[in-house]
Amino acid sequence: MVELENTFKALGDGNRIRILASLLSRKELCACQIHEWLGVSGATASKHLNILMRVGFIKSRKNGRWVFYSMNSDHRSLQTLVRWLKKEVTTSLELQKDLQGLEKVTACSLIELRRKQRLKASVS
Amino acid sequence: MVELENTFKALGDGNRIRILASLLSRKELCACQIHEWLGVSGATASKHLNILMRVGFIKSRKNGRWVFYSMNSDHRSLQTLVRWLKKEVTTSLELQKDLQGLEKVTACSLIELRRKQRLKASVS
DNA sequence: TTTCTATTTAGTTAGTTAGCTAAATGTCAA
DNA sequence: TTGACATTTAGCTAACTAACTAAATAGAAA
Numbered sequence: 369m370v371e372l373e374n375t376f377k378a379l380g381d382g383n384r385i386r387i388l389a390s391l392l393s394r395k396e397l398c399a400c401q402i403h404e405w406l407g408v409s410g411a412t413a414s415k416h417l418n419i420l421m422r423v424g425f426i427k428s429r430k431n432g433r434w435v436f437y438s439m440n441s442d443h444r445s446l447q448t449l450v451r452w453l454k455k456e457v458t459t460s461l462e463l464q465k466d467l468q469g470l471e472k473v474t475a476c477s478l479i480e481l482r483r484k485q486r487l488k489a490s491v492s
Numbered sequence: 493m494v495e496l497e498n499t500f501k502a503l504g505d506g507n508r509i510r511i512l513a514s515l516l517s518r519k520e521l522c523a524c525q526i527h528e529w530l531g532v533s534g535a536t537a538s539k540h541l542n543i544l545m546r547v548g549f550i551k552s553r554k555n556g557r558w559v560f561y562s563m564n565s566d567h568r569s570l571q572t573l574v575r576w577l578k579k580e581v582t583t584s585l586e587l588q589k590d591l592q593g594l595e596k597v598t599a600c601s602l603i604e605l606r607r608k609q610r611l612k613a614s615v616s
Numbered sequence: 617t618t619t620c621t622a623t624t625t626a627g628t629t630a631g632t633t634a635g636c637t638a639a640a641t642g643t644c645a646a
Numbered sequence: 647t648t649g650a651c652a653t654t655t656a657g658c659t660a661a662c663t664a665a666c667t668a669a670a671t672a673g674a675a676a
Binding site for chain 1: 494
């Protein structure tokens, strides 16, 4: 029951729904891309990603310093829920418009993106 | 998106999951039965029931002073989610054991139940 | 080996929420 | 009409949580 509760709790946050929406529309995204697109700090994005990983919605892989996240299709009992969510995301004009922001985030290389983020962070 | 978020938030509480489990196993229950079975105050049960009603999971009908709650099958987009939840509830030994407590709560009349609740409240 | 870098973890804070008691509201019975 | 009663709403409080900054961790480059 705690597992069930935590599954729904994980989904009960707008930014975590957005993360899943982004990973349902792109095969894989880097932590820095997700944090950029979400518009929150890297630390906050990391926390959200961890919650979604612990519940089993997403998985990650490392490539050197880079961490990539994607949907986890291994957790069988969640797939119906994920399919339902995907349908809701697909039919939401608001979320579809939100996802357009991913174009810009994924248009440059990760190195370039991080360079811009570090620059922006030093200004504030 | 706020609607989606609120739907999951509504489910992100153990007692609200339990309420839905009880209404998935019994056609209809009275507010006082739910509050008795949940083991929380009437005020708290009422708040939880209101959240579930606002999101569309359940509906209510009044019979004099008595208020009865049941699953709401009118909200089409929630039905897949409810079916998934029902499956999770059915396969959870913990929740099935929890639901056994409904036998005792529904064994006596509503009037008898309320008489006992008022007696218990006056002792504390 | 040292420095740089991407990410995660720790700690803090303001906002949110589940629990309770008391009061309010609506319905019934005398 | 008044009093009893079932339920809901209001108000309070302790616990929880999303946001941030700073520190820690891990990996790469010089």
